[in-house]
Amino acid sequence: MRRSGIGRGGTPLARVRRRCGMEHNELRRRVDRVQRLVALGLLLLLLGVAPPLAAWTASWSYAAGTRAENAEQANRHQVVATVTSTGGIGSSGDRYIHETVQASWPGADGKPRVGTLPTWKNAKVGAHRTIWVDRQGEPTVRPRPHSRTVTDAAYAAGATVLGCALPILIVYGLVRRRCDRHRDELWEADWARMDAAGHNPRS
Incomplete structure (x- = not known):
């Protein structure tokens, strides 16, 4: 019923x-x-x-x-960074909270730039990784996705x-x-x- x-x-x-x-x-x-x-x-x-x-x-x-x-796609491009040393030490001698590596990559003027990058798995001296840089050659994040x-x-x-x-x-x-x-x-x-x-x- x-x-x-x-x-x-x-x-x-x-x-x-x-x-x-x-x-x-x-x-x-x-x-x-x-x-x-x-x-x-x-x-x-x-x-x-x-x-x-x-x-x-x-x-x-x-x-x-x-x-x-x-704007971000026009101002940022990818380059290949090469690890020159592992382990990051701050200027004051204190270790960074997150492990880093020292690397070099081509600058905006074609000359190599040296700086600190976050580490990645199996990062060893001589390892390569593609990174994003701005017009000044400074590391940055990838452009905004659609x-x-x-x-x-x-x-x-x-x-x-x-x-x-x-x-x-x-x-x-x-x-x-x-x-x-x-x-x-x-x-x-x-x-x-x-x-x-x-x-x-x-x-």
């Missing part, structure tokens, strides 16, 4: 609509209809404001990320939607709270009238 959805509260969507006061019910009072209209208005406001703003912030973030990509630009744009769009939704949810929460208080007052007034009429089932 198929069970009725009424006893179980209906579908999840119906329960959400009921909690938000947006389902149709002939027994609802004026305050309930006002709350329903406010909720619908706030929802339409969110749908009208959030998507355009999210698209704009995503586009702005993507453009900024693309510019950063192009995947990071896309991810940042998606995060910007999501943050914009949340930023738009939060104040709207706060406004609806305040409206809901005020409507609940008004409903309580109406219920108390109804009970008072029933007490005065002498047929209050609570007595």
Whole structure:
């Protein structure tokens, strides 16, 4: 036998609509209809404001990320570094927290540069490794990948939607709270009238 959805509260969507006061019910009072209209208005406001703003912030973030990509790719290039000695010692004589190696690599002017690099597995004197350097020949990180630009744009769009939704949810929460208080007052007034009429089932 198929069970009725009424006893179980209906579908999840119906329960959400009921909690938000947006389902149709002939027994609802004026305050309930006002709350329903406010909720619908706030929802339409969110749908009208959030998507355009999210698209704009995503586009702005993507453009900024693309510019950063192009700038870093133009200012950085790869060279081959050769290990000259292993183990890093600071100028004060204290060992670095992370082990390092001394290496040399071609500089921007073609002359070899010498410096300290983080060590890697099986790093021995004479070992080679490709590193990224800037225009001055100083070691740096690899250029910004395009995947990071896309991810940042998606995060910007999501943050914009949340930023738009939060104040709207706060406004609806305040409206809901005020409507609940008004409903309580109406219920108390109804009970008072029933007490005065002498047929209050609570007595």
